Structure formats: C-alpha cells, structure tokens
Amino acid sequence: MARFRIEFEHPDTERDFQRHHLLRTQTSLRLTLCWCVFFYLAFALTDVAALGFSRETFLLFVSRTTFVLAVMLGLHYVRTQPESIAVPVLAASVIELVGMATYLVIVWLRPDEIQGQAMSLCIMLIIVYVFIPNRLIISKGIAVIATTAFIVIAAARLPSTEALKLSMRLVLANGVGLVAARRYQRLWREEYRVLMDYKHLSIRDHLTGCYNRRHLHDTVLPSEIAKARRHKQQLALIVCDIDHFKSTNDTYGHQAGDAVLRHVSSMLRTLTRHHLDSVVRYGGEEFVLVLSQTGRDGAVSLAERLRLAIATNPTTDAMGRRIGVTASFGVQAINFATAGRTVTEDRLFAAADRLLYEAKESGRNTIRVDEWADDSSVRTMDSPQSRAYDTSDVC
Incomplete structure (x- = not known):
C-alpha cells in the first residue's frame, strides 16, 4: 500500500x-x-x-x-x-x-x-x-x-x-x-x-494455484457458455490427464508427484492467455482448460503445444531427480454462431471427458478432438464419433 x-x-x-x-x-x-x-x-x-x-x-x-x-x-x-x-x-x-x-x-x-x-x-x-x-x-x-x-x-x-x-x-x-x-x-x-x-x-487449488473444481462448475463454465451463446462466439474445452501418474507416485514418492503436478500446472498456465483462458485442477492428475473465443483449430494447436511442452520438459524434484511424464488431451470445440442450441454444461464437459478417455485408450500422449453439432449432440454423449489428431502435422 x-x-x-x-x-x-x-x-x-x-x-x-x-x-x-x-x-x-x-x-x-x-x-x-x-x-x-x-x-x-x-x-x-x-x-x-x-x-x-x-x-x-x-x-x-x-x-x-x-x-x-x-x-x-x-x-x-x-x-x-x-x-x-x-x-x-x-x-x-x-x-x-x-x-x-x-x-x-x-x-x-x-x-x-x-x-x-x-x-x-x-x-x-x-x-x-x-x-x-x-x-x-x-x-x-x-x-x-x-x-x-x-x-x-x-x-x-x-x-x-x-x-x-x-x-x-x-x-x-x-x-x-x-x-x-x-x-x-x-x-x-x-x-x-x-x-x-x-x-x-x-476458488484456488492450494497445491497448483489453478482454479478448483467447484469454481469451474459454479462460475467459470456456466459464465463462459452464457457469454459465448449471447455473443455467438466460439468456445473450446480441453481435458488433460497426466499419463501413468500413479506409477510416478509409486516410483518416486508423493512429494515428487506433487512436484510434477506443480510443474505441469505451471506450463498449462504459462501457455494459456492470462485474462481469457481458465486453467482448473479438476482432481488428482486431471486438469481442465476453458478457452474463451477459441475455435477448433486454435484449441488443437494449443493442446499440441502443451503436449510437446509436457513431454519434453521433465520435472526436477527436491532430490534432483529428473522425472519425465506425458499427458493425453480431449478437445471439444463449439461454435455458438452455428451450433449450440442443445449444449449444456454437463453435456459439453462429458463430451470432452469422453474424448480424453479415447486418447488414453489409444496409446496416451495423444489428442482427440471433436466439434459440437446440434444434430449429433446426443450421439456425442452416447457414442462419440471423434477423430484422432495426428501430431506429426504440427510444425
């Protein structure tokens, strides 16, 4: 003061x-x-x-x-x-x-x-x-x-x-x-x-400094959906999960696991836009990114930058050990100018979460992406027809 x-x-x-x-x-x-x-x-x-x-x-x-x-x-x-x-x-x-x-x-x-x-x-x-x-x-x-x-x-x-x-x-x-x-x-x-x-x-997670799960569902996601719908803007939701995190904890200990979480969350917050995007620690090793005014291509590009950053920047713990991890991503994009009449917070999050599990089931350290369409919103919930993202296409 x-x-x-x-x-x-x-x-x-x-x-x-x-x-x-x-x-x-x-x-x-x-x-x-x-x-x-x-x-x-x-x-x-x-x-x-x-x-x-x-x-x-x-x-x-x-x-x-x-x-x-x-x-x-x-x-x-x-x-x-x-x-x-x-x-x-x-x-x-x-x-x-x-x-x-x-x-x-x-x-x-x-x-x-x-x-x-x-x-x-x-x-x-x-x-x-x-x-x-x-x-x-x-x-x-x-x-x-x-x-x-x-x-x-x-x-x-x-x-x-x-x-x-x-x-x-x-x-x-x-x-x-x-x-x-x-x-x-x-x-x-x-x-x-x-x-x-x-x-x-x-509203913050004490370990990583990211927003917490309650703030995501109480404030961030409802307000971003409402704003995007009102102004007919694009919106993207990325769900990120650190691969084999339990093995990391078992091998190096929980303090090293906490160091990995802090390191990954720091990269997520550094590579996103401070005043527009929100980074949330959803629980355990899972993070959610809410990208305001961002379409499918922009969200995929960001997810790939994050995937590469996590894979190529190992964490150094308190004992000086270098711990390398990877992460999988589910990217759900929606354009409220052409779609979104049937979208709800629960449906949008469930669609992105389903894409994440597809990425993990397909070998991890990869990205799955889909774009919301009103005529296929029910299908996206029940049996999503998402597409694998070929990371070799990124320069």
Missing part, C-alpha cells in the same frame, strides 16, 4: 478495489451530497437575516444555487454511468471544489461572522476528508487550498492575534480529518485484502 496516497501500489489491485466498493461509493456520495444541499439551501435564510434583500444576498443565492446545480449534475452523471469508476471520483472532486469556492464567497460577503464561519469550515473539512468518497490525495489538496484561502481572508478581516487563533483551529481540523481519513482508507483496503485472500483460497 502506498504510504502517502493510502492506495494499493499496483494499479490493477486498486482498480479492482474501487470496482468492488463502487455501489457503496455511489450510495455514500448520493446521501452525503443530498444532506449538503439541504443545509446549503437552509442557511440561505441566514443570508436574508444578516444582509436583508440586498445585492450581496442575491450574489450569495447565486453561489448557493451554483453548488446545488453542481451536485445535481454530478449525481446525474453518476447515475447514468453506473459502471464507471472514474465518474464518482470526478463528480466528488468537482463538487468539493465548487462547494468550497461558494463557501469562501459567503465568508467574503459576510465578514462580521467569520469566527462562526470558521467553525462551519471545520465541519466542512471533516465532511471532505471522511464522508464524501474520494481519493485521499485529492481531498487533501482541496482541503488545504480552502483552508489557506480562508486564512488569507481572516488575516485581512481580523486582528493578527485572532487570525492566528482561527488558523490554529483550522490546522487542527485538517489534522484530525486527515488522520481519520487515512485510517478509514487503510481499514477499507485491509478489509478488501483479507476478503480477496479468503476468496483466493476458496
């Missing part, structure tokens, strides 16, 4: 944090600004009481109305762009600037009440630091600028001793607000970090 900004140092982590709290940010912004608008308008009555119906009263009314319009415009953009992370920050920053500027106009036109106005500014500073959701560095800058401007006005209107006392109170308010805001921002991010740690543990 950045020391001065109190934000996550990695931009992607900070962006994910902001997105996670986006709904809370929008709600807090609406509630706080509505209260601010109410009190800004309510205190317009004090302008009339202090100045009567004068030119100054009209200028103050215009200033207060400007703040209200800024709030309405900002909340409108927040409502019309609910998925945007930047809009609430921009709205909060502009509204804080307008609010402080209009308040300084009030201070300038009502100089006889500057002591009471200093207390009001202290409250406004706390609101800026703590209650209006914004980046701390922006809130701090706006608060310091407003405080400095107020002190300049006070120095011009009050004796030096009184101006100094007032300045010290405002500095204290800034200090209290800054400390509270830093603690608030840090607690929010610590809470998010712990939540993400628990989420990571709940």
Whole structure:
C-alpha cells in the first residue's frame, strides 16, 4: 500500500478495489451530497437575516444555487454511468471544489461572522476528508487550498492575534480529518485484502494455484457458455490427464508427484492467455482448460503445444531427480454462431471427458478432438464419433 496516497501500489489491485466498493461509493456520495444541499439551501435564510434583500444576498443565492446545480449534475452523471469508476471520483472532486469556492464567497460577503464561519469550515473539512468518497490525495489538496484561502481572508478581516487563533483551529481540523481519513482508507483496503485472500483460497487449488473444481462448475463454465451463446462466439474445452501418474507416485514418492503436478500446472498456465483462458485442477492428475473465443483449430494447436511442452520438459524434484511424464488431451470445440442450441454444461464437459478417455485408450500422449453439432449432440454423449489428431502435422 502506498504510504502517502493510502492506495494499493499496483494499479490493477486498486482498480479492482474501487470496482468492488463502487455501489457503496455511489450510495455514500448520493446521501452525503443530498444532506449538503439541504443545509446549503437552509442557511440561505441566514443570508436574508444578516444582509436583508440586498445585492450581496442575491450574489450569495447565486453561489448557493451554483453548488446545488453542481451536485445535481454530478449525481446525474453518476447515475447514468453506473459502471464507471472514474465518474464518482470526478463528480466528488468537482463538487468539493465548487462547494468550497461558494463557501469562501459567503465568508467574503459576510465578514462580521467569520469566527462562526470558521467553525462551519471545520465541519466542512471533516465532511471532505471522511464522508464524501474520494481519493485521499485529492481531498487533501482541496482541503488545504480552502483552508489557506480562508486564512488569507481572516488575516485581512481580523486582528493578527485572532487570525492566528482561527488558523490554529483550522490546522487542527485538517489534522484530525486527515488522520481519520487515512485510517478509514487503510481499514477499507485491509478489509478488501483479507476478503480477496479468503476468496483466493476458496476458488484456488492450494497445491497448483489453478482454479478448483467447484469454481469451474459454479462460475467459470456456466459464465463462459452464457457469454459465448449471447455473443455467438466460439468456445473450446480441453481435458488433460497426466499419463501413468500413479506409477510416478509409486516410483518416486508423493512429494515428487506433487512436484510434477506443480510443474505441469505451471506450463498449462504459462501457455494459456492470462485474462481469457481458465486453467482448473479438476482432481488428482486431471486438469481442465476453458478457452474463451477459441475455435477448433486454435484449441488443437494449443493442446499440441502443451503436449510437446509436457513431454519434453521433465520435472526436477527436491532430490534432483529428473522425472519425465506425458499427458493425453480431449478437445471439444463449439461454435455458438452455428451450433449450440442443445449444449449444456454437463453435456459439453462429458463430451470432452469422453474424448480424453479415447486418447488414453489409444496409446496416451495423444489428442482427440471433436466439434459440437446440434444434430449429433446426443450421439456425442452416447457414442462419440471423434477423430484422432495426428501430431506429426504440427510444425
């Protein structure tokens, strides 16, 4: 976490944090600004009481109305762009600037009440630091600028001793607000970090770091099928199984077997696309790859690269032994632009799993591939007519 900004140092982590709290940010912004608008308008009555119906009263009314319009415009953009992370920050920053500027106009036109106005500014500073959701560095800058401007006005209107006392109170308010805001921002991010740690543990396999079986069936596969069907995209499912893994465990021991699993999973994750594909440890020595926006040819090409990588890169265990293994692959592709009306998660997975067992029965260290067709979906489940993939065709 950045020391001065109190934000996550990695931009992607900070962006994910902001997105996670986006709904809370929008709600807090609406509630706080509505209260601010109410009190800004309510205190317009004090302008009339202090100045009567004068030119100054009209200028103050215009200033207060400007703040209200800024709030309405900002909340409108927040409502019309609910998925945007930047809009609430921009709205909060502009509204804080307008609010402080209009308040300084009030201070300038009502100089006889500057002591009471200093207390009001202290409250406004706390609101800026703590209650209006914004980046701390922006809130701090706006608060310091407003405080400095107020002190300049006070120095011009009050004796030096009184101006100094007032300045010290405002500095204290800034200090209290800054400390509270830093603690608030840090607690929010610590809470998010712990939540993400628990989420990571709940969806990841502890040995390999891949997604686990539950996450595949609860989230990954249903969402990828739904997305591919909605956008009429291609989708591929690869089921991979390490050949003769039980023999590897019996020969070298379970710790060496764990090293093999970590090594193979590392190759699977390295050769797939980080932001599009999902690698899942399904159980034991079996892995599942969900390839988004990938057709039959792309899936087969990837499976062959993975097959060669596993076969030609032996694992080195803790005792320095080199352990060579191979893997078999079942590749089921589907194009939702031309097929897929009858596809379900269970059918798609069962078809790919059946192809894997065909690959293992045909000698292992090989690939079986098929492409889904609606008129043969039942046949694919009961007696799949898959095709062996000749690895010698790959350059």
